[in-house]
Amino acid sequence: MSRKSQDRLGAVLVIGLGRFGSAVAFTLAEQGREVLAVEKDPQLAAQWSHRFTVIEADSTSKEALEQLGAKDFNVAVVGIGSSLEASVLTTANLVEMGIPEIWAKATSRDHGRILEKIGAHRRVFPEFDAGRRVAHMVAGRMIDYIEMEDSFTIVKMRPPFDLRGFTIGEAKVRERYGVNIIGVKSPHEPFEYATAETRIGEDDIIIVSGNVELLDEFAARR
Template sequence: MPEKKTRERERDAGVLVVGLGRFGSAIAGTLDRLGQDVLAVERDERLVAQWSGRLPLVEADASNPEALEQLGARDFGVAVVGVGTELEASVLITGNLVDMGTPQIWAKAISAEHGRILTRIGAHHVVFPESDAGSRVAHLVSGKMLDYIEVEDGFTIVKMRPPKEMQGFTLAQSDIRKKYGVTVIGVKSPGTEFIYATPETRVSANDLLVCSGHAELLERFSARP
């Protein structure tokens, strides 16, 4: 029993990042800067040379299960498969990690079909970086939103300027939750710290709002003059 607990603690630590393209390198670099225990795996000699000395890095072909075993992949609680353009390699690597029982597997997909395959073979989280980024930018350029994060199943958090009908009123007075179905989480006034919103929070024209709700409701609300 003690041996099992020790093994579980070991697997809880560290993130294995496979593939050092733009997506994988951004994740590995950020985790490393945050002080996380991260190990990157890359088979392309050019990318290995580019990142050598900048990240904890192993040159290996992760589509080979023996290579993953040798680099200690079983010791990681989280794995990120950043390989996307090579569909076969992406599926093989993800499948290898599933077979090893990796507790959390995040895998990059470049299409809906690719994502469905990764989900079916056992990836816990499938990420569509290009599609997600495109959707986010579309929302930012088409309205008054200053930031846009879709969390799950349409639930979204946005940063925006307040519509005129809110300016000079408290949240209780404007009652936007009842009118538009969105919730103001917090308010940031110029030169002050972010505060969590209460019914008594008064909104001015120069404030920034952080709001949550369904994407469609937030889109309608942000389009208000």
């Protein structure tokens, strides 16, 4: 491996600085990660150039990507959503260059299937995923919602009224509702991993895991 490649092992290549790509690049930079962003639009490139390194280039050109050293990165994020053709061509270029981990934004299920077939390792559906999160959150007392795999989900929520004042063991949460309370955050207190003896207060926030349908039912309880 070249010295240049070794220097960029922890760096991330972000292509496309729309709302999704710029949020990814900005957050990575805030975390102290090295970011190289590629943006075709000169105005967007200029807008973000003071936050992280931005190169104005056309990512649909494999030659352009090779010239900026794209193949030295282990991780690349394709944030292009305005053009299906540009998204697919850019992703295909990265696949051909052998980037080990490619994340690509998809604007539809069909777009996602195309990205998968050409070799993208991870497909991200920002609008769809955000819509699902909001739908689950407005339906009950959920504050945050993370869906993992095979319907396994973790939520942050206010406790149902019939749990307040009881310990998790007394409420028999697992037996009665089929979900697990894995943590509790009381006001002005540090986060606490839950046990059967943990008592739920009316002002607490609880972290609960389980099947998404059971969690929806649990969160809808009064």
